[in-house]
Amino acid sequence: MSLAELVRERSLIVCVGPGGVGKTTTSAAIALAGAYAGRKALVLTIDPARRLADALGLAALDDDARPVDLDALRARGADANGSLDAAMVDTARSYASLIERLAPDPATKARILENRVFDAVSRSMARSHAYVAMERLYDAMVNRDYDLVVLDTPPARNALEILDAPHQLARFLDGRIVEWLLPSEPRRGVKERLLAVGGDVAKKLLGLITGDKLLSEIVGFLDAFASLRQGFIDRAHTVDTLLRAEKTAFVLVSSASPASADDAAWLRHDLERRKVPVDAIIFNQSYVPVDPRAPQRRISRLSAVVPEGAWSRIAPHLVEPKPPPEMLERLRGMRVEACRENARHEAIIAGVEAELDPGCKRIVIPRFGDEIRELEGLLRLVEFLVRA
DSSP: OOHHHHHHHOSEEEEEOOTTSSHHHHHHHHHHHHHHTTOEEEEEEOOOOHHHHHHTTOSOOOSSOEEOOOHHHHHTTOOOOSEEEEEEOOHHHHHHHHHHHHOSSHHHHHHHHTOHHHHHHHHHOTTHHHHHHHHHHHIIIIISOOSEEEEEOOSGGGTTHHHHHHHHHHHHHTSHHHHHHSOSSTTSOHHHHIIIIIHHHHHHHHHHHHOHHHHHHHHHHHHHHGGGHHHHHHHHHHHHHHHTSTTEEEEEEEOSSHHHHHHHHHHHHHHHHTTOOOOEEEETTOOOOOOTTOTTOOOOOOOOOOSTTOHHHHOTTOOSSOOOHHHHHHHHHHHHHHHHHHHHHHHHHHHHHTTSOTTSEEEEOOOOSSOOOSHHHHHHHHHHHHHO
16 A cells, blocks of 8 residues: 555554654654645654754644644645644643543642642653653544544654553553552542551551652542543553554654664564554655656666766756766766665665565655755655655
8 A cells, every 4th residue: 555545544654763764754744645635634743853843834843733834835836635733742741731631620630730749750750751642642533533643653662662551551550559559439548548458567668768748749649640540541442442453554764774774674573573564664865866857766876978978868957058077077976976875775675675564665765955844845755755
């Protein structure tokens, strides 16, 4: 299935890949392709880079989904019938927004948001970014009316934590420790449970480790959190189902560098181990467009030509007057080196492709002359993605 078909037919596209290969920019381009296909699209990213907000024409990226203005592209003749929103998973802010949405009453909301334990958990808990990304994904997929959500995951080996997060969270909240700490009856607080089950010994031990004040805040946090527990478990199961649904596609973004290709191969194997197929692999910035008349064409060798009198073959994009032979010689040297680099990249790409499922779409993107910093640049990337 082509990427254009994935964009038109799937409801969730998860982009995974090594760091430094343009995965976040590619995720935004895929979501933009969705808007051009007439869909209401959202790109949900974890990258706080200023350049992405600039490329989308936004003043900032944060937890709130912000609409991307496509009118400038439409004014230039671009056929964008859908819409595009963008948001960034900011762990602390996203947790706070989550509590504001889910708390059953203002008092519970205040107890959690003003608690020191919640503040520490929301900022530094292991895998907390994966848990909050899971919750943001749930909100976008279930509570909003998006046709397509494109999820940009953390780099390389942290990327698949989003797959583990629902199961781990549900298992933790169903575990014996939480069963012991959280109240089974609304009228019975955690402190009473601690005293009843663990007695003074447990209370004294926790007090020695944490201090009485912190112990009181831990107990208060857990007591307030009790009313949200089942909701977290239910949403975790829903997200786990969404991530493995037929309407979900996984796109692996890499480059043709040896290190990136190795990380991409590791991710592919790990997804395979989890029985998650890779629907498409994108090799970004992975060839030099030697022929300016056909930038989609990958050239890895040049036929032997004599510079003298052959300028139209070496530099067809140059016009009269004809450049002198020494300029042609230098230009040919640059083209030869570019072809050699393309040949090296092709060998790396071929090694990765050899292990891919035949149904996995392969897309190779050229190295653009400048960094993508505006919507027009993203649109250029979209053209390469959907035409492949």
